[in-house]
Amino acid sequence: MAIGLLSGQPTGRLCNMTVDSDTDSMSSAMNTPPSPLSATNGPTSQARPFIWEFVPLCDLYSVAHLILLPSSLRLMSALVPQHGETAPNGISNGQHQPRFMDILAALGLGAVSSVQNGISIFTAILPWTDGYVSRSDFLHLRLQDFPFPISKIQDCLGPLRRYKACRLPLSRSEDDLATLLESAAAVIQWGDLDSSVSILSLQRHLLDLTHELRCRLHDAPWLVPHPIARKRVALIRGRPNLTAGGPIYRAARALGLDLVIVDDQGHWLQPDTEENRMHREAFLPTDMTEDDGVVDRIVASLRRYPLPIHGVFTVSDNFFVTCARVAAALGLPSNPVSAFEISVDKHRSRLLQDSPGQTARVSSVEELDALLAAATPTFTPTYPLIVKPTKGWSSECVSKVSNPTDLAAAVRKATARHGSAAVIEPFFDGPEIDANFVLLDGEVLFSEIADEPPCDADAAGASVEATFSPEALTMPSALPEDEQRVVRETLPGLLAKAGFRTGVFHVEARVVNSRCRYRRDGGGGDGEDGILDLAPKESLGELLTNEPACKLVEINARPPGYRVSVPVRHTYGVDYFAVHMLAAVGDKERLRLAARPFAFSSSPSITTHDSSHDSGLPSRAPGAQYWSRLVYVPAPAAGVVRWRSGMSPCEELKRRRPDLRERIVVAVDYCAPGDRVAMYTDGARTYVAHLLVCSRVSRRDAIRVGEEVLREIRVDVDE
Known part of the structure; x- marks a missing residue:
């Protein structure tokens, strides 16, 4: 039968092979008696045969897939071209070392030698138009948690650099392939496939891979049409450690923003070490005492700096108003001081x-x-x-x-x-949510809603000592679509009423008169077993005649903390810290680009059926690549932290439970051996770690894995 790989609208067929329907494996189909050409002597006769395909991906990108076959596989004589040329179907006879192999080697992309026994797959990412790089690690961001193994992503573009698109007319020659690789904005080396894979399996693999790339890159520009001026932004209050600050520093570097830190003398980023210079351009020691003179001291530090400052920002709640006043004093972009005073x-x-x-x-x-x-x-x-x-x-x-x-x-x-x-x-009785909004001049560019399951204080008989400390966060939300629409209409209106116009905002709220409530299901109804999640109210007594409404709890005029911002980046592909800094320097064009989520539909493409859809609740929200569950690990007791296994609690869990490790996207320990922890800090639960787990199957599956992670993690504290 004839097998055509990579259907759709490619320039040509990836491969058309005539194979026996009973022996459709790659090795069976190709391990035929050698043709006269395959017996050529000399070192060049060992070059690996290959197949390649140029595929228009979307309006912004095309890709070139290259499949290197093991050198031991023989191509059928009917398909082998003469004198080392490439056949019209894109199959090479492998009788010489083509130039594109040297290009792959120069990029440091894996073992492309003749001794490779697996099937190697490479993909060149090719923007259609010229432009300037908006963010250098764009592809790393968009390919986070790709469902197929990635051996390496080789970026070919630095921050703010110019990219020139390849415009050659494709003749499907090896030289064309080499030119495409040289013109690529990036080249991806995927994990090798076993040489025994069937042709049909390889076809499905490449189709799914291409679909995933399309969903991640569609409507997400990497380039802007004109040069990008390099700017400098000051962070008021550096973060307490690299774990909390790393996402900010890395985003600044990828955006081509020079980062200056303003903080107290003795901050860990102050020493002028090689490592610290990776994270910031300069450190300005400043007395940050929260008194009437703090604004003047920060302004003086920034004015003494010999290079221009184009924006200031903070992620420290107690410095929002101070930062806005500094921006006003220096004439830098910011929302009004009065808006921050309200928030x-x-x-x-x-x-x-x-x-x-x-x-x-x-x-x-x-x-x-x-x-x-x-x-x-x-x-x-x-x-x-x-x-x-x-x-x-x-x-x-x-x-x-x-x-x-x-x-x-x-x-x-x-x-x-x-x-x-x-x-x-x-007290507003109803499901609690975290809602995040990216605004540009009052326009909502992106929003997402996540669900917070009930905490101690939500219980009907909760005492005044019970806390509202969050225990987990599930995204996307399972609230009915009309209730999510109420949230998306109500909260931006309140942000505008406060005076906010541009930036990223973390808003906590509750939905009253919701048609949903939390209950355990699948184990014992409202009992101890089963999964605790939002579910439609069942009894007529629970269904209220009042319309659902969104009630504000509080406004945070910043991205959510890094514990939540990082999961959003993984789930939706939107980096809130990048948005925050671009707003600070007034780069509206790149802010708009940074707010583009993935283009996944509500139905997962490479998953099993979504069981949550049957419950009457929405399936995966458009844009999300999977369902995710953020789990907070509280201190089990007050005392001194011990690592009895010699490993941190998160690492020990992943070693002991490899099945859970495969589902853990992010795992962060907060404490080291010898640290003292309390069960409560300032009336809120003390956390010692957090983990993000994901599921491409269903929301219920993500919650189940999250609850199992929380049960299984071992935190040793000597009381």
């Missing part, structure tokens, strides 16, 4: 979406008592309610109050944190 004050941000009498602000228990005893009350508490510091983060000192007796204790706890007042607000 960092939880009482003022609550008033963006408030009803009279729902919310109060008090500075002490005495002020609370006076408020409640007023002859004309302006605040009428309705239980349960929430008490939290007006200035705070990470669920610190946030309390759920279910009765008047606990209200004073909650206010006392909240006002003791950061010396701030306490805000008293309604």
